[in-house]
Amino acid sequence: MAYSTITKPGLYFNTKLYTGNGTTDHSITGVGFQPDWTWLKKRNNADDHILQDAVRTATKYIISNSNAAEATYAEGFKSFDSDGFTLGNANNTNQNTHTFVAWNWKANGAGSSNSSGSITSTVSVNTTAGFSIVKYTGTGGTETVGHGLGVTPKMIMVKNLDSSENWGVWHTAIAANKYLGLNQTNAVATNTAIWNNTLPTNAVFSIGNNARTGGSDNYVAYCFANVKGYSRFDSYIGNGNANGSFIYTGFKPIFVMIKKTNATSSWTMWDNKRSSNENNIPLYANLNNAESAQTTVKLDLLSNGFKIRGNGSNVNTSGSTYVYMAFAEEPLVANVGQSIPATAQ
Numbered sequence: 001m002a003y004s005t006i007t008k009p010g011l012y013f014n015t016k017l018y019t020g021n022g023t024t025d026h027s028i029t030g031v032g033f034q035p036d037w038t039w040l041k042k043r044n045n046a047d048d049h050i051l052q053d054a055v056r057t058a059t060k061y062i063i064s065n066s067n068a069a070e071a072t073y074a075e076g077f078k079s080f081d082s083d084g085f086t087l088g089n090a091n092n093t094n095q096n097t098h099t100f101v102a103w104n105w106k107a108n109g110a111g112s113s114n115s116s117g118s119i120t121s122t123v124s125v126n127t128t129a130g131f132s133i134v135k136y137t138g139t140g141g142t143e144t145v146g147h148g149l150g151v152t153p154k155m156i157m158v159k160n161l162d163s164s165e166n167w168g169v170w171h172t173a174i175a176a177n178k179y180l181g182l183n184q185t186n187a188v189a190t191n192t193a194i195w196n197n198t199l200p201t202n203a204v205f206s207i208g209n210n211a212r213t214g215g216s217d218n219y220v221a222y223c224f225a226n227v228k229g230y231s232r233f234d235s236y237i238g239n240g241n242a243n244g245s246f247i248y249t250g251f252k253p254i255f256v257m258i259k260k261t262n263a264t265s266s267w268t269m270w271d272n273k274r275s276s277n278e279n280n281i282p283l284y285a286n287l288n289n290a291e292s293a294q295t296t297v298k299l300d301l302l303s304n305g306f307k308i309r310g311n312g313s314n315v316n317t318s319g320s321t322y323v324y325m326a327f328a329e330e331p332l333v334a335n336v337g338q339s340i341p342a343t344a345q
Contacts, residue, residue, distance in 0.1 A: 004232035011236035012106045012129035013230075015254060015271040016084065022096030024075065024089045031084040036107035036124055037133055037222065038077070038085055040092075041066070043099040043274065045093045046288045052077045053122050055111045055133045058085070062159050064182050064267075064285045070161040070218075085327040090194070101274060103255060116146030117204040123148035130225030140216040142196045144204040152202050152304050153223040154233035155325055157182055160211060161218040168194050170205075171323045173235035173261070179212070180259060180323075183286050188261040211253060230328045235261075240318025242296070244308025247324070252303045254329035257285065260314065261321045268314045272301050272329060278309045303330070 006012065010032050018028050036054040041047070049064040059074050061150075075088025085102070087094040094100075111124035111133065119139065125132035125148035132148045147153060155170040159165075167182035174180070176199045177192045193208030200206070205223070207214035226232055232249045238260075239245055255271045267285035274291065275281040280298035281291050296312035306326070308316045315322065 001034055005107040005228040006128065006328070009230045009251070009254070009330070012126065012131070013255065013327045014104050015273045016102045016104060016189075017273050018100050018102065020087075020094040020096055020098045020100060022089050022094060025078070026087040026089075026094050027081065028087065028102065029084040029086065031083070031102075031104050033104075033106050034080055034082050035085060035104035036080065036109060036126075037105040037131075039103045040077070040215070041093070041101050041283055042092060042308050043283075043291045045095075045098060045290050048288050049285060050076060050092055051125075052080075052134045053220065053222075054080055054107065054109055055122055055135045056161070057110075057207075062161070062220070064167070065288050067164050067166045067183055069163055069165075070159075070220075101271065103271065104181070105129075105131055107131055111135070114146035114148055116148075117144035119143045120144050121146050125149060128137045128227075130227040130231055132223045134188055134221040134223060135218065135220070137218050138207065138214045138216055140209055140214065142206070142208050143214060144206050145221070146204050147200070147221070147223045149223060149225050150202060151225045153200050153205065154226050155224045156200065156205055156221055158207075158213045158219055160213075160215065161220060163211060163215065163217055165211045165215070165217075168210075170195055170200070171261075172233055173237075173321070175321045180261070181212075182267060185264040185266055185286060187263050224325065232326050235321055235323045238308075238318055238320045238322060240316060242309065242310050242311050244299075244300075244310065244316045246305060246307045248305040249326050249328070250304060251328035252330040253301045253326045255320070255327045256299065256301070256306055256324060257326075258315055258322050258324045260317065263313075263320060265314045268297060270299060270301070275300060280310075283316075301329075 193210040196206040198206035296310035
């Protein structure tokens with residue numbers, strides 16, 4: 001399957017800022033579509049990252065900064081709506097007067113059965129945007145799981161829903177026997193059982209008998225592909241300078257997450273709604289920290305990529321390798337009659 005270029009990224013990903021009001025039915029609108037995966041974080045105080053998706057249903061959540069099993073809380077996140085979502089009165093999603101960020105992705109609703117793998121999975125997939133939500137039940141043995149993308153994924157994030165187990169993350173810049181943990185700072189580590197030492201294909205990803213991905217439990221996986229003008233999953237080498245590397249994406253990023261692979265570091269997250277250039281207010285997927293301005297961990301979000309503007313170890317140690325995921329606000333391509341944004345200087 002060859003993906004066409006996306007010229008309107010806001011139909012598939014958007015960042016929404018809001019202020020909590022502590023009520024039981026707080027409707028957040030202005031996302032621009034009905035999201036199928038929403039990742040929430042309180043900004044002004046320490047609190048967990050709360051992740052919901054339409055496959056597991058709205059009231060069930062997992063936490064990116066924890067190994068905790070899935071939990072259900074009806075007053076945390078109540079529903080996915082046509083232009084956003086509705087919250088209950090939970091402090092970690094809607095505490096009165098507190099500020100929040102919500103990152104939202106479009107898949108395809110509650111999903112449907114996929115029998116491409118040895119395990120039948122439930123898949124909500126948006127092939128245009130190269131994104132799928134996959135729920136499956138492991139067997140405790142080596143299996144394959146259908147992801148629905150139709151192309152080989154570039155990044156996969158898996159969470160055990162039933163047990164207190166660390167996340168399993170694979171990225172196209174690491175080998176089939178390697179993994180990262182979204183809730184962990186660890187460097188890339190080796191374990192042949194997590195992905196069964198097998199790279200994903202255009203139909204399936206492989207799992208072994210490791211509890212991160214393939215125990216006798218229920219799991220959710222978030223799978224991503226590169227889509228021209230919309231998303232990119234790649235790597236870069238740090239130069240250790242405050243005037244860091246420029247990383248070309250082919251679009252103006254609206255969201256970037258970076259992780260060092262050869263040494264410990266946090267998963268560092270930026271978006272264009274919480275800070276403008278120089279963007280020095282990151283959040284961290286593996287930490288519950290409130291956002292705060294940084295002097296050495298910052299970047300510019302440019303019309304054709306992003307540029308590192310600090311030498312902090314989370315983003316720019318000399319000679320270190322970093323993997324990233326990025327989503328677009330604006331592509332460098334256009335349909336007939338559309339203008340193309342100016343190239344960054």
